[in-house]
Amino acid sequence: MMWRWSFWVLAADAAASLLRRPWHAVGMMSGIMLGVASASAAIVIADTQQGQIDLRFDLQRSDHVVVQAENVPRDGFSADQLRLVAGLEPVSSVGEFSNWSDGEPVTRSIASTIATVPVIVADRGGLEASGTEVIHGASADALGDPGRTAIAWVGRELADDLGVAPADGQALTDSQIVVRGHAYSVAGIVANDGGFGYVENSVILSRPVAVSTVGGTGQNVRVVAHVRPGSAAAVAGYAVRTLDPSGDLTLMDKTPADGEKLLKDVGGDLRRVGAALGGFVGLVGMIAIANTLMMSVHHRLRELGLRSAMGWSRRRIGLLVLTESGIAGLVAGVLGTAVGLACAAAWCWLHGWTLIMPAVLPCVVIGGGVAASLVGGLLPAWRAASISPLTAMRS
Amino acid sequence: MTGGTALIQLRGVGLEVLAPAPTRILHPLDLDVAAGTSVTITGPSGAGKTTLASIIGALQPPSEGTYQFAGSEMMGRSKRDLAAFRSQHLGFVFQHSHLIEERSSIANVALGITDPTMSRMDRDQRCQHVLDLVGLASLANRRAADLSGGERHRVAIARALAKSPSVLIADEPTAALDQPTGQAILDLLAQVTARGATLIVVTHDVRAAEMADQVVSIVDGRRA
Ligand SMILES: Nc1ncnc2c1ncn2[C@@H]1O[C@H](COP(=O)(O)OP(=O)(O)O)[C@@H](O)[C@H]1O
Numbered sequence: 001m002m003w004r005w006s007f008w009v010l011a012a013d014a015a016a017s018l019l020r021r022p023w024h025a026v027g028m029m030s031g032i033m034l035g036v037a038s039a040s041a042a043i044v045i046a047d048t049q050q051g052q053i054d055l056r057f058d059l060q061r062s063d064h065v066v067v068q069a070e071n072v073p074r075d076g077f078s079a080d081q082l083r084l085v086a087g088l089e090p091v092s093s094v095g096e097f098s099n100w101s102d103g104e105p106v107t108r109s110i111a112s113t114i115a116t117v118p119v120i121v122a123d124r125g126g127l128e129a130s131g132t133e134v135i136h137g138a139s140a141d142a143l144g145d146p147g148r149t150a151i152a153w154v155g156r157e158l159a160d161d162l163g164v165a166p167a168d169g170q171a172l173t174d175s176q177i178v179v180r181g182h183a184y185s186v187a188g189i190v191a192n193d194g195g196f197g198y199v200e201n202s203v204i205l206s207r208p209v210a211v212s213t214v215g216g217t218g219q220n221v222r223v224v225a226h227v228r229p230g231s232a233a234a235v236a237g238y239a240v241r242t243l244d245p246s247g248d249l250t251l252m253d254k255t256p257a258d259g260e261k262l263l264k265d266v267g268g269d270l271r272r273v274g275a276a277l278g279g280f281v282g283l284v285g286m287i288a289i290a291n292t293l294m295m296s297v298h299h300r301l302r303e304l305g306l307r308s309a310m311g312w313s314r315r316r317i318g319l320l321v322l323t324e325s326g327i328a329g330l331v332a333g334v335l336g337t338a339v340g341l342a343c344a345a346a347w348c349w350l351h352g353w354t355l356i357m358p359a360v361l362p363c364v365v366i367g368g369g370v371a372a373s374l375v376g377g378l379l380p381a382w383r384a385a386s387i388s389p390l391t392a393m394r395s
Numbered sequence: 396m397t398g399g400t401a402l403i404q405l406r407g408v409g410l411e412v413l414a415p416a417p418t419r420i421l422h423p424l425d426l427d428v429a430a431g432t433s434v435t436i437t438g439p440s441g442a443g444k445t446t447l448a449s450i451i452g453a454l455q456p457p458s459e460g461t462y463q464f465a466g467s468e469m470m471g472r473s474k475r476d477l478a479a480f481r482s483q484h485l486g487f488v489f490q491h492s493h494l495i496e497e498r499s500s501i502a503n504v505a506l507g508i509t510d511p512t513m514s515r516m517d518r519d520q521r522c523q524h525v526l527d528l529v530g531l532a533s534l535a536n537r538r539a540a541d542l543s544g545g546e547r548h549r550v551a552i553a554r555a556l557a558k559s560p561s562v563l564i565a566d567e568p569t570a571a572l573d574q575p576t577g578q579a580i581l582d583l584l585a586q587v588t589a590r591g592a593t594l595i596v597v598t599h600d601v602r603a604a605e606m607a608d609q610v611v612s613i614v615d616g617r618r619a
């Protein structure tokens with residue numbers, strides 16, 4: 001308690017000493033600030049870069065392609081163009097698989113069970129390409145049947161929740177669900193063990209049904225293609241050009257990253273380079289702090305000598321100077337991290353990358369800045385502590 | 396006055412420095428100062444007045460002799476002990492006020508309080524009180540750089556008084572001041588220590604000598 005109080009007195013005193021010569025303080029902090037800024041920027045850029053590399057490698061490994069479009073006409077993608085994509089040698093299936101809506105209220109007409117679930121619009125090719133399987137009821141062929149206007153497929157989990165799933169070994173009975181006020185009979189139940197797990201908790205409609213009942217133009221209108229691994233990037237490029245030769249649909253390659261992390265080592269090396277760079281600049285900053293504090297101590301010989309004459313112990317005088325460097329390091333660390341992250345963010349934005357930052361980074365680099373300042377403050381602190389109490393009397 | 400009742404008792408205290416060359420700065424001398432009295436140390440420049448004052452003030456140890464303060468031996472104490480001793484008992488006023496220019500009067504006075512456990516409120520109150528004693532209550536928040544020479548010395552005195560020292564040592568407190576201001580400072584010192592503190596003033600100001608209970612004259616490092 002007593003120690004704590006005296007620490008705050010010391011800290012206030014140290015802060016006041018720093019503020020006495022703000023430009024000195026700024027000069028003192030700039031080195032550490034640069035060090036912390038370059039370390040944090042370099043590490044963030046290295047991490048982001050690794051994310052980019054992972055993404056590209058995953059593209060090489062991915063077995064499906066997703067392209068997303070805006071401004072798709074109400075009757076959907078052109079069948080001829082889809083056939084062109086389907087005709088590519090590495091493509092085994094292709095079709096629409098759109099997230100029409102993120103959340104629509106679903107209820108069973110005879111029960112009060114209500115859930116809010118995504119509505120997917122798909123055709124046969126899209127279901128197949130996404131790895132979605134019909135486990136009960138009508139096959140996906142019925143999605144193309146223009147005669148059946150009020151049917152829906154329901155994901156496995158949702159079917160359980162709504163109570164429309166058949167008992168073991170039984171066939172699907174004719175049941176009805178209501179999605180946003182429209183009644184549909186459940187044509188089939190689907191499952192997905194691939195990368196589209198949310199299907200299991202969704203309602204799937206054909207495009208004409210969705211357009212006439214749910215309405216709207218769909219949130220994420222997509223074409224999914226199942227491809228031979230390694231060809232995803234090439235197919236995605238071809239699909240974008242084929243499906244949207246005029247650019248009206250603003251098609252974008254959204255092929256998802258495969259979860260597996262490749263090239264960890266390369267990324268690690270990049271981070272190490274960043275840390276080394278920051279460490280080196282931090283070292284220079286440490287010397288700058290030592291230098292400025294040394295000058296400051298020299299400048300304050302009388303003041304520090306006076307403190308000594310008044311009975312401040314050597315330890316307390318040394319701690320005062322160390323606290324000054326610690327505060328300078330902390331401020332420099334916080335500012336440096338902010339500057340570094342801002343630069344990294346700007347860099348990523350320029351390159352269209354998504355910034356990746358390890359959550360502990362700010363703590364680590366700020367801590368590093370404080371540590372470097374404290375080390376830089378050791379010599380000046382020792383020098384201050386050795387000022388003779390006679391100094392004030394003799395000057 | 397007998398040695399038994401003296402607050403400060405020097406016996407054969409002298410100082411010889413070895414570097415750069417062996418030099419005798421203060422020849423062995425005896426001195427007794429009773430608590431609450433005032434002493435003026437006079438003598439020509441370079442006589443050794445500051446040296447004597449610094450030994451009394453525990454700023455440096457003598458090279459010989461014994462020094463007892465309130466009956467306890469000062470010789471052979473560690474630097475840390477001496478710092479603690481100064482912190483507890485001594486206030487200093489120097490020829491120059493050594494204020495921190497960028498800080499207010501009251502912040503400068505607060506530097507004189509070395510007890511880190513004193514609460515902030517007590518500290519502020521105490522500083523305000525001593526500023527009042529030296530007649531600067533109204534300038535508490537003025538920056539030291541904006542004070543006149545006389546005011547600066549008053550702040551320095553307030554800083555020395557802030558911890559209620561039992562001994563106040565002033566080394567040529569008037570040397571840097573014009574005559575009337577210097578006189579006012581001497582009066583102030585006499586006045587503030589009239590409340591029980593022991594006052595040791597180094598000066599070649601003859602009027603200070605007239606006011607003192609005891610005058611110690613130093614010439615060429617010897618008590619004359
Ligand atoms: N540490 C020291 N080393 C060498 N000479 C010193 C030292 N301290 C004081 N002196 C010398 O001793 C003499 C007395 O000094 P001082 O006590 O400051 O005199 P005064 O205060 O009477 O003017 C001076 O000549 C000074 O140069």
Ligand SMILES: [Mg+2]
Nearest residue numbers: 444445446566
């Ligand atoms: Mg002198």
